[in-house]
Amino acid sequence: EIVMTQSPLSLTVTPGEPASISCRSSQSLLFSNGHTYLDWYLQRPGQSPQLLIYLGSSRASGVPDRFSGSGSGTEYTLKISRVEAEDVGVYYCMQAVQNPLTFGGGTKVEI
Amino acid sequence: QLQLEESGPGLVKPSETLSLTCTVSGDSGSTNFHYWVWMRQSPEKGLEWIGSIDYRGTTYYNPSLKSRVTISKDTSKHQFSLRLTSVTAADTAVYYCARRDLLTSPIWGQGTLVTVSS
Numbered sequence: 624e625i626v627m628t629q630s631p632l633s634l635t636v637t638p639g640e641p642a643s644i645s646c647r648s649s650q651s652l653l654f655s656n657g658h659t660y661l662d663w664y665l666q667r668p669g670q671s672p673q674l675l676i677y678l679g680s681s682r683a684s685g686v687p688d689r690f691s692g693s694g695s696g697t698e699y700t701l702k703i704s705r706v707e708a709e710d711v712g713v714y715y716c717m718q719a720v721q722n723p724l725t726f727g728g729g730t731k732v733e734i
Numbered sequence: 735q736l737q738l739e740e741s742g743p744g745l746v747k748p749s750e751t752l753s754l755t756c757t758v759s760g761d762s763g764s765t766n767f768h769y770w771v772w773m774r775q776s777p778e779k780g781l782e783w784i785g786s787i788d789y790r791g792t793t794y795y796n797p798s799l800k801s802r803v804t805i806s807k808d809t810s811k812h813q814f815s816l817r818l819t820s821v822t823a824a825d826t827a828v829y830y831c832a833r834r835d836l837l838t839s840p841i842w843g844q845g846t847l848v849t850v851s852s
Contacts, residue, residue, distance in 0.1 A: 654836075662840060671830065671845045672781070683839050715781060719834060722794045724771070724783035 625650050625718050629727035636706040636732060644730045646699045646716035652679070653696065653720070660720040663692055663701045666729075667712040675714075676701065708734055736760045738831050738843035746825075746850050752818040756831030756843060759812065768835045770814040772805060775845070776827035786834075787814060821850045 626649040636642045652661045659679035664672035674683040676692035679699065689704040703710060711734055716727040742754035756770070769788040775781045785795040787805045795803050799818070807814035818825060828845040 656836065658836065671828070671842065672775075674840055674842065677839050678837075681839070717781070719840075722783075722786070723796045724773075724786075726781040726783075728780060 624723055625652075625721055625725050627716055627718055627725050627727040629714075629716055629730050631730060632728070633731040633733065636703075636710075636734060638708060638734060639705050642703040642706050642710075642732065644701045644714050644716075644732075646694075646701070646727050648697045648699070648718055650721070651696050652699075652718050659695065660718060661692070661694070661699050662717045662719065663690075664715045664717065665710070665712050666715065667709075670712075672715060706732075706734070736833065736841050738833060738841060740829060740831050740843045740846040742846060742848070744847055744849060746821055746848060747852050748822055748850055749820055752816070752821050752825060752848055752850075754816045754829055754831075754846065754848070755813050756815070757811075757813050758833070768833055770805075770807060771832040771834055772816045773830045773832065774827035775830070776824075778824070779827075782827075784816065784818075784829075823850050826850045 628647045630645045652659050661679045663676040666672045675686050675690050680692045691702050693700050713729040713731050715729050737759050739757050746752045769786045771786045772784040785805050787793045793805050802819045804817040826849050828847050830845045832842040834840045
């Protein structure tokens with residue numbers, strides 16, 4: 624099983640300032656087809672997880688361009704260029720390169 | 735636009751079987767190497783993958799649940815289903831269905847809360 628480790632556990636941010644969350648996997652998330660199977664999700668309070676990034680760096684439909692994903696191998700980063708109040712919640716990374724699919728423990732972002 | 739919606743009882747008694755259905759709407763009908771996923775989330779365990787079924791009908795289960803889980807699909811009804819037997823309070827969670835494939839954006843349902851209690 625691939626273990627996903629996120630850091631930090633929590634993050635207090637200032638509106639307008641950048642923020643960054645890291646996700647480390649115990650094995651490479653690069654598949655034989657050349658794609659990286661790493662998703663990022665935001666779960667706002669009382670809501671279901673919302674997809675932000677898939678394939679490591681592809682922004683999901685409707686996601687603001689202030690969100691970006693990067694990384695390779697076993698190290699990945701989600702960056703928010705300018706945090707807005709609506710960005711509060713818990714962020715999760717998830718790997719889908721190998722069963723069982725596994726999630727990071729989450730990073731709680733507060734303003 | 736593709737949408738997935740979970741449905742089923744919100745309350746299940748201990749030792750009984752949890753059964754959920756995920757209905758897919760807005761799909762072109764193309765199988766396109768999709769695979770259909772069940773996950774759950776609880777305060778105790780966080781987000782957990784339960785299992786998947788692919789376009790060929792091959793199933794993959796979380797080893798921790800494998801002895802109690804069955805995932806099936808009915809392509810003609812645009813549905814896929816989850817059965818989890820011998821439930822306990824530890825199976826209380828919000829259950830999510832999702833569609834994944836190798837190239838396009840994953841799509842999740844909104845989730846349904848299932849409580850195990852007598």
